[in-house]
Amino acid sequence: MGWIYEELIVxxxxxxxxxxxxxxxxSSSGHLVVVQGCLGxxxxxxxxxxxxxxxLCVVLVTFREDIVKILKALIWLDxxxxxxxxxxxxxxxxxxxxxxxxxxxxxxxxxxYNVLAVGIALLINGxxxxxxxxxxxxxxxxxxxxxxxxxxxxxxxxxxVSRSGFTIVTGxxxxxxxxxxxxxxxxxxxxxxxxxxxxESRDVAIGSLDTMVLLLGVVxxxxxxxxxxxxxxxxxxxERFHLxxxxxxxxxxxxxxxxxxx
Numbered sequence: 001m002g003w004i005y006e007e008l009i010v011x012x013x014x015x016x017x018x019x020x021x022x023x024x025x026x027s028s029s030g031h032l033v034v035v036q037g038c039l040g041x042x043x044x045x046x047x048x049x050x051x052x053x054x055x056l057c058v059v060l061v062t063f064r065e066d067i068v069k070i071l072k073a074l075i076w077l078d079x080x081x082x083x084x085x086x087x088x089x090x091x092x093x094x095x096x097x098x099x100x101x102x103x104x105x106x107x108x109x110x111x112x113y114n115v116l117a118v119g120i121a122l123l124i125n126g127x128x129x130x131x132x133x134x135x136x137x138x139x140x141x142x143x144x145x146x147x148x149x150x151x152x153x154x155x156x157x158x159x160x161v162s163r164s165g166f167t168i169v170t171g172x173x174x175x176x177x178x179x180x181x182x183x184x185x186x187x188x189x190x191x192x193x194x195x196x197x198x199x200e201s202r203d204v205a206i207g208s209l210d211t212m213v214l215l216l217g218v219v220x221x222x223x224x225x226x227x228x229x230x231x232x233x234x235x236x237x238x239e240r241f242h243l244x245x246x247x248x249x250x251x252x253x254x255x256x257x258x259x260x261x262x
Contacts (some may be wrong), residue, residue, distance in 0.1 A: 002064075003151030005223060006022055006024075008213050008216070009211055010039075010089060011047065011209050011214065011217035012216070012217060013035065013039070013221060014032060014035065014036070014047070014051075014131065014217070015051075015216075015217040015218070015220040015221040015224070016221070017031050017032060018032060018036050018084065018141065018221045018224075018225070019201075019220060019221040019222070019223065019224025019225040019227075019228065020225075021228075022058075022221070022225045022228065022229075023058075023164055023225060023228045023229040023232045024162075024164070024167075024228050024229075024231070024232055025125070025129055025158065025162040025164050025165025025169075025232070025241070026120070026122075026125070026162055026163075026165070026222055026244055026247055026248055026251070027118075027125060027156075027160050027163075027170070027248075028120040028162075028163040029112070029157075029159040029160070030121060030122055030125075030159045030160035030161070030162075031112075032159075033112055033115060033160075033256075034115055034118060034178065034255060036198055037115045038055075041054075041160075042191075045209070046162055047214065047217065049197050049200050050217070050218045050224070051215055051218065051221055052193050052196055052197040052200070053196045053197060053219075054218040054219075054221045054222045054225065055109050055189075055225065056190065056194065056197070057222055058225045058226050058229060059186050059187075059189060061226070062184060062186070062226070062229060063183065063187060064085075066083070066183065066186055067187070067190075069083040070083045070084075070086055070087050070090075070187075071245050073086075073087060074087050077084070080193075085141075086141075086184070086187065089143065089145075089146040089184065089188075090129030090135045090187055090188055090190075090191065091141055091142055091143055092146040092147055092150065093147065093149055093150030093153065093184075093188045094150060094188065094192065095147075095148040095150060095249070096147060096150040096151040096153075096193045097150045097151075097153045097154040097191075098154075098155050098157065098189075098195065099154070100151065100157070101154055101157055101192075101194045102198075102255050104157075106173065108157045108159075111158055111159050111249070112159050114132060115159075115255060116255070116256060116257055116259040116260070117159070117160065117161070118159050118254045118255060119162050119251075119253075119254075119256040119259060120252065120256060121158055121159065121160025121252070122160045122248045122249075122251050122255065123248065123249060123252035123253065124161070124254030125160060125161050125162050125165055125166070125248050125252075126244075126245040126246070126247075126248030126249040126252060127245070128165065128166060128169055128243050129162075129165050129169060129241065129242055129244050129245040129248065130245035131169070131173070131195075131242075132168075132169045132173070132241050133239075133242035134244050137176075138175065139175045139176055139177065139178060140176070140177070140180065141176050141180050141181075142169070143246035144174075145170075145171060145174045145176055146184070146188075148168050148174065149170045149171055149184065149185070149188065150172055150183075150188065151170075152167050152169075152170040153166065153167050153192060155160055160252070163185075163189065163192075164185055164186070164189075164232065165244070167181075167184075167185040167189075168181050168182060168236065169241070171185065172241075173182060177261040178236055178237060178239075179237070180232075181236075182233060182236050182237075186229075193255075198205075198213045202212055207255045209238055
């Protein structure tokens, strides 16, 4: 039974890291790369797929009312309603994400084994977050906004670059309302997460992890992730989003220095 306990500890560590950093603009993928590198961990691909599913569940629960309204608008082909427009914006934003992910998949994947690259990406991520300070938007989301935010989401596949950070800041820099930039960022993540889960599940070995251990890890990441998502919303609404930049700079600098002089 010893291997099960070791497996459980590994899964819980990664699940908590994933849950805390998934929604905060500090890059969950970057933190997972660093933690796995420091602890010598290499979980099987099925765990990565499971985390995608857990991520999707948190978004679906949090934005369930908006999702239902969007689905109704799609059924009735009502693209004049706000929900119908949002559906079109999600489609438009998903295109650059898919194109970037397809064209640069191998390059991005290689970075998941490069801790130094993660440190540099965190420094850049911090700079991007900092420029969001005092950005007070008041405009409605449009198709160009959707295209640019979708492009930001594609770039954020790089470990160390935060998906939520890049997408929300892009919306804020475009002058989009805070609430709408926040909501669109996470609604846009749904097709991206589903697509990533499908692509990764092709090579999954189903029996590579104990099912109950895996389920516990996913539930843990969902609970912690739900709390961190609510925390992020409050930070955006109170215009404290840029404060995460300081954490990214400190974490990135420590990682870079350690990697260069270890």
